[in-house]
């Protein structure tokens with residue numbers, strides 16, 4: 463029997479109020495993450511990855527963004543399951559940083575420049591776990607050591623600007639782990655870092671995730687990163703999941719033309735350099751992501767899709783079982 467998921471999203475629709483109209487940035491979204499599992503959300507810019515993670519965290523921009531329908535069932539450390547979509551701001555604040563840890567692209571989004579690194583890691587430990595100042599400060603140093611920061615006691619007394627970009631991201635990971643969350647949400651956590659540092663941070667996230675058996679939702683536009691870190695992947699396009707399944711399976715046998723296109727646009731090892739030398743641009747998917755305010759009838763990807771037929775414009779395809787744990791939102795998946 464499958465263990466009860468940590469996160470189970472059903473029929474999520476998240477909208478933004480723009481020019482007096484509700485524009486859906488995420489529609490019909492279904493996603494679940496089991497304990498100890500890493501699921502990656504991948505897609506081009508504007509596909510709705512971040513809006514999905516912000517919906518889970520209750521951090522949609524106030525007044526403009528809201529969850530219009532759907533459920534986000536989350537099982538916290540206590541074993542109690544709540545629907546985050548129905549929770550008020552105060553209850554969500556108690557969950558964030560405690561039951562759900564967060565790591566963003568830019569470490570300074572999470573770090574406050576005027577407090578020392580140690581103070582900032584200790585704060586959630588005091589607030590959520592009720593430990594003393596002294597105990598929380600000791601815990602903070604231990605966490606800094608856990609995330610591979612050398613000389614952690616000295617680093618804890620420093621301010622964020624005294625740390626390198628990679629060290630700062632390690633510190634935010636320490637902060638995210640401080641209360642031993644059931645779920646870690648990492649939104650493009652390596653995108654702003656140098657390539658060599660990116661690999662180290664990815665390795666660190668994989669290590670802490672495995673050690674703690676946490677569930678992880680990993681948002682990225684990079685398929686190489688997906689291959690590196692995730693068990694399952696959900697590919698998003700224009701606010702909808704168009705394909706999902708085990709990473710190996712989806713990469714070996716994509717069942718949606720968009721996934722197929724994305725995979726073709728990833729240079730194989732050495733190929734990028736060869737292409738650059740030859741002056742050939744990397745292959746990309748022709749066309750661009752449609753405006754959410756003006757989506758085409760039927761399948762949103764059809765206007766860019768080499769497999770599109772008239773039937774694709776009739777209705778938004780359902781996400782159907784394509785075997786081997788894969789689901790595809792394409793009426794022609796069997797012919798790919």
Ligand SMILES: Nc1ncnc2c1ncn2[C@@H]1O[C@H](COP(=O)(O)OP(=O)(O)OP(=O)(O)O)[C@@H](O)[C@H]1O
Nearest residue numbers: 478487506507508509510511512513514523526754
């Ligand atoms: N604050 C906002 N106000 C209005 N619309 C927004 C806002 N934030 C996001 N959106 C809409 O939601 C869509 C999806 O955005 P989202 O940030 O989730 O994309 P993404 O897939 O994470 O892309 P990126 O990698 O660029 O962050 C955007 O194209 C935009 O139309």
